[in-house]
Amino acid sequence: MAKKRITVAKGDGIGPEIMDATLRIIEAAGAELEYDFIDVGEKVYLSGNTAGITNESWDTLRRNKIFLKAPITTPQGGGYKSLNVTIRKSLGLFANIRPCKSHAPFIDSKHPLMDTVIVRENEEDLYAGIEHRQTTDVFQCLKLISIPGTRKIIRYAFEYAKVYNRRKVTCMVKDNIMKLSDGLFSNVFREIAAEYPDIESEIRIIDIGAALLADHPEKFDVVVTLNLYGDIISDIAAQLTGSVGFGGSSNIGDGFAMFEAVHGSAPDIAGQNIANPSGLLAGAELMLQHLGQLEAAERVSNAWRTTIEDGIHTGDIYNPQNSKMQVCTKEFADAVIERMGKTPRQFATVEYDKDSYHVIDFEKYDRPTAAKTLVGSDLFIDDSTCTPDELGQKLESLTDGELKLKMITNRGVKVYPNGLPETFCTDHWRCRFVHKENPKDVKQMKEVSRTSVSELLSKLLNNGVDVVKTENLYYFDGELGFSLGQGE
Ligand code: NAD
Secondary structure, eight states: OOOEEEEEEOOSTTHHHHHHHHHHHHHHTTOOEEEEEEOOSHHHHHTTOTTSSOHHHHHHHHHHOEEEEOOOOOOSSTTOOOHHHHHHHHTTOOEEEEEEEOOTTTSOOSOTTOEEEEEEEOSOBGGGOOEEEOSSSOEEEOOBOOHHHHHHHHHHHHHHHHHTTOOEEEEEEOTTTSTTHHHHHHHHHHHHHTTOTTSEEEEEEHHHHHHHHHHOGGGOSEEEEOHHHHHHHHHHHHHHTTOGGGOEEEEEOSSOEEEEESSOOOGGGTTSSOOOTHHHHHHHHHHHHHTTOHHHHHHHHHHHHHHHHTTEEEGGGOOTTTOSEEEOHHHHHHHHHHTTTOOOSSSOOOOOOTTTOOOOOOOOOOOOOOOEEEEEEEEEEEOSSOOHHHHHHHHHHHOOSSEEEEEEEETTEEEETTOOTTSOOOSEEEEEEEETTOOSOGGGOOOOOHHHHHHHHHHHHHTTOOEEEEEEEEEETTEEOSOOOTTO
């Protein structure tokens, strides 16, 4: 097999110690790799580079496309940007994969049978970082979910399940509340799941889904979810295995991928040769799988399992009941290397199905042409002095064009017309304007002209109404492209 050239960063804190141990182990397992080393992290940040990575290192990353990264330290304050977020976004690493497996009885876990893989969407959702303060009372963060982003991550989850012989994929969403954004995620999931009849599929609401995951993680196999939910449940799932210290993770894009440990740079124990290299080794194993070097990945995994079974443990997991010998980082790596080629007695032996393995394809998006019809506009107004009725009457008195006020909501609750006096109102009002001759049926709304929206906006602004933003209401191919207000 031709050697694959990859980029390696030894990182900060315990990074160099655990990276040296990891590279020695994967080489002993027969990994066919060559390395380009780059410096990222603390040293680069403190040299005045707020991104923590130089242009030369970017060139190396982009050339090799595969990145094995030890944890880095982000200095406090000083406006330093998270290197992980920068790399993820710049290289389009849309999928974060985190296998969470228990290693009981050698590592204490309340869930000894847990073997779950969390597939987290990595680029969208509230992490777009688009936030605004719109009024004295109200702050906003935009949750952006796209069709191509959703299709890519869900297709990836099913392909992952197929390649690694996983039996079930669970989708976690909150589509009972966020019917358009999370609803897109569950609809695409249903559509793609139908193409994989051999893989069981289910959709769960994230709140009860997360509760069930915490109680019975062994019932979950592959879980695919949106960015924020995935961020939270992947840490919970890693902790349920007994320790986040064993977790590796991969960040996958189209052509690019980054592999790392879940834990950080542990500056408190840096330079002492006592760190456990298992998390980074798990990341390296994911990399070997991704590269199709399955035999090397199996050897690493089986030798590591045998070492853990033999009771050879680093200080962080040493426990007189299960451990036979406490070792330092280098000795642990030596022990794993000595066991290369052995298979565990108590843990299951890892064996990948070489026949089902294929490089996971990424779904290419062919954007359809959707017919878009403008049927109204939501105007958001800052007013801290009025009551709902006063605002409603004022807006009605100012509007005499094509558009007419239909309703006002405050934090999503309808307050005009016919609101309840008990409803607490902030200074942030969503005022929905639609065609003045609209029928009741929301699927039959009349088209409005673009100029009618700008005329309405000018009229209100010129009369001292503080419009802080507008959101137009569209049909896409005749389907509603907006959520309805209560009772609408
Ligand atoms: P941490 O994961 O580095 O450490 C938490 C605790 O776990 C510490 O007590 C540490 O000694 C212990 N620990 C962690 N890894 C260990 C290992 N392999 N073996 C034995 N013990 C281990 O978390 P933190 O202290 O919150 O963060 C330290 C630094 O790491 C911060 O600068 C943070 O920004 C950074 N960090 C980086 C990454 C990354 O590069 N992907 C991820 C998380 C945190």
